[in-house]
């Protein structure tokens with residue numbers, strides 16, 4: 001599920017903030033693998049505090065970051081761990097695209113159920129830069145906060161998802177294989193095999209991952 005937001009961000013200011021703090025970031029990692037297509041800058045709470053207050057999410061469990069994806073790269077299908085909900089605010093002129101359940105969404109600023117719905121991101125010939133809030137609170141709680149502030153763009157959201165008001169956040173059993181946590185375990189096990197380490201003790205973890 002993706003809900004478009006009625007919110008404008010000072011892109012120039014926050015783009016500059018990203019470049020000014022670029023050195024504090026790092027490439028995304030999955031276990032021992034460095035994914036050198038996706039640069040993240042954390043610890044930006046004070047920089048984005050005005051936005052946090054505008055959105056009314058200062059009392060939620062939030063983790064904001066600048067998220068930069070290089071041109072011509074793909075984030076394969078996955079579900080973010082911990083059932084997080086994302087608020088993505090575009091900082092480039094070009095609108096980013098996200099594929100959710102095989103449907104392509106273009107957005108400027110959006111609330112996205114990235115911790116429950118399978119999604120992928122393809123940066124085409126231009127890079128992508130978003131200010132992303134990862135929020136560890138239920139979808140409905142966040143939606144209601146934003147809606148009370150008039151920040152849900154109902155018209156635009158209806159156009160993309162006519163049944164959006166009936167939406168319930170949940171992970172389908174068939175989608176559990178896409179949860180990042182499970183994928184990290186698979187990568188870890190593959191690494192252990194490569195290292196010729198006795199993996200018998202990993203069996204319970206595999207069983208757990210399938211739950």
Ligand SMILES: [Fe+2]
Pocket residue numbers: 078079080114119
């Ligand atoms: Fe994601």
